[in-house]
Amino acid sequence: LKEITGSSSEQTSATASAGAKGVGDEDGQKIADAAPDEKGEAIMESYSLPKGALAKFIAGGHLVPKQ
Amino acid sequence: VTRRKHHGAIRTLQVAVVCFVLVSAMPARAQLGKWIKKAQDAANSKQAKQVKEGVEAAVPSTAEQEKDIGRGVAARVIGHYHLYNHPALTAYVNLVGATVAGQAPPRKGIEYHFAVLDSDWINAYSAPGGYIFITRGALALCKDESELAGVLGHEIAHVTGRHVMKIIDSDRRKRVGKEIGSDYAQRGPAWFRYVSEIGINLAATTIFKKGLPRDDELDADKTGVSYAHAAGYPADGLERFLVKLDKARNQNGISVTQHTHPPVTDRNATIKEWITSHRWQDSDRPKLAERFIRETAAVRAKT
Numbered sequence: 001l002k003e004i005t006g007s008s009s010e011q012t013s014a015t016a017s018a019g020a021k022g023v024g025d026e027d028g029q030k031i032a033d034a035a036p037d038e039k040g041e042a043i044m045e046s047y048s049l050p051k052g053a054l055a056k057f058i059a060g061g062h063l064v065p066k067q
Numbered sequence: 068v069t070r071r072k073h074h075g076a077i078r079t080l081q082v083a084v085v086c087f088v089l090v091s092a093m094p095a096r097a098q099l100g101k102w103i104k105k106a107q108d109a110a111n112s113k114q115a116k117q118v119k120e121g122v123e124a125a126v127p128s129t130a131e132q133e134k135d136i137g138r139g140v141a142a143r144v145i146g147h148y149h150l151y152n153h154p155a156l157t158a159y160v161n162l163v164g165a166t167v168a169g170q171a172p173p174r175k176g177i178e179y180h181f182a183v184l185d186s187d188w189i190n191a192y193s194a195p196g197g198y199i200f201i202t203r204g205a206l207a208l209c210k211d212e213s214e215l216a217g218v219l220g221h222e223i224a225h226v227t228g229r230h231v232m233k234i235i236d237s238d239r240r241k242r243v244g245k246e247i248g249s250d251y252a253q254r255g256p257a258w259f260r261y262v263s264e265i266g267i268n269l270a271a272t273t274i275f276k277k278g279l280p281r282d283d284e285l286d287a288d289k290t291g292v293s294y295a296h297a298a299g300y301p302a303d304g305l306e307r308f309l310v311k312l313d314k315a316r317n318q319n320g321i322s323v324t325q326h327t328h329p330p331v332t333d334r335n336a337t338i339k340e341w342i343t344s345h346r347w348q349d350s351d352r353p354k355l356a357e358r359f360i361r362e363t364a365a366v367r368a369k370t
Contacts, residue, residue: 029275032268032274032275034146047182057166064299
């Protein structure tokens with residue numbers, strides 16, 4: 001999405017006016033340059049849903065996906 | 068008579084010289100022929116190599132190569148934000164994500180992975196290879212499951228459209244003939260050197276700083292809406308989310324540099340037109356607000 005970009009001072013004012021919630025987008029370069037967390041990535045990649053959970057979830061929401 | 072004899076002697080001498088030159092030049096000519104053949108072979112070999120590299124670079128990256136890039140980008144996103152450690156919420160986001168991704172055209176070797184980032188910032192990201200992130204802040208801004216489905220649909224569409232990989236493949240093509248540009252079809256040393264030295268940086272800078280081309284963003288909006296709708300959600304989830312995003316931004320007086328995405332007004336106009344053209348408006352489909360509020364209570368408690 002990345003709709004909103006504010007400087008750090010703008011982030012402070014956003015945080016102050018919105019309570020605990022900051023609204024904005026951090027400097028993209030910082031994310032691009034971040035030290036990689038390969039362990040975290042492996043956790044994300046190895047996550048799998050329990051068998052049958054998806055069908056149960058879809059039925060529980062009365063969703064009718066296109067076949 | 069004397070003049071004739073003289074001419075005859077000169078002629079004999081000329082023939083002898085020509086014969087001598089021809090005979091003595093034979094080894095040199097043979098040598099020259101060898102050199103020419105060697106040069107031709109070298110040229111053919113170089114040409115063949117260039118053709119091979121050109122063909123390899125023209126072929127889009129494989130799914131495994133795409134995942135190599137995506138893993139690197141995902142590791143940086145997680146390194147920066149950190150995963151939000153809440154198994155029930157992670158399961159919920161994966162369930163909504165899998166429901167929407169189930170409507171995307173299957174891509175051989177690509178699976179979708181969803182994670183919640185521990186950040187108040189309102190954002191969602193996708194990396195090549197199917198790595199999709201949403202922040203706690205973005206979840207807190209969603210009002211119901213259909214909005215979350217719309218946001219995830221947009222990110223899934225970036226992966227199915229290979230939007231970042233098109234930029235990577237274009238960069239690869241420019242490097243053909245250079246040492247780093249060789250052996251792209253295989254996941255060999257040259258490829259891994261490209262990934263570590265160029266590919267991940269290029270993908271990360273594109274996603275987080277430069278942004279994708281406007282057309283790709285609008286395409287992701289339309290395609291994402293289609294996936295969410297095909298999954299059974301109302302088509303306007305993303306549109307409703309973007310309205311709130313714009314409002315939150317204005318309320319907080321944050322200056323906006325929309326260098327990474329088209330303005331919300333343009334995006335929502337495109338989405339509206341897309342929905343209308345497909346007659347997907349005024350849907351009585353479930354927004355699933357109750358389930359969403361229940362399953363995401365943790366993010367509102369924290370923010």
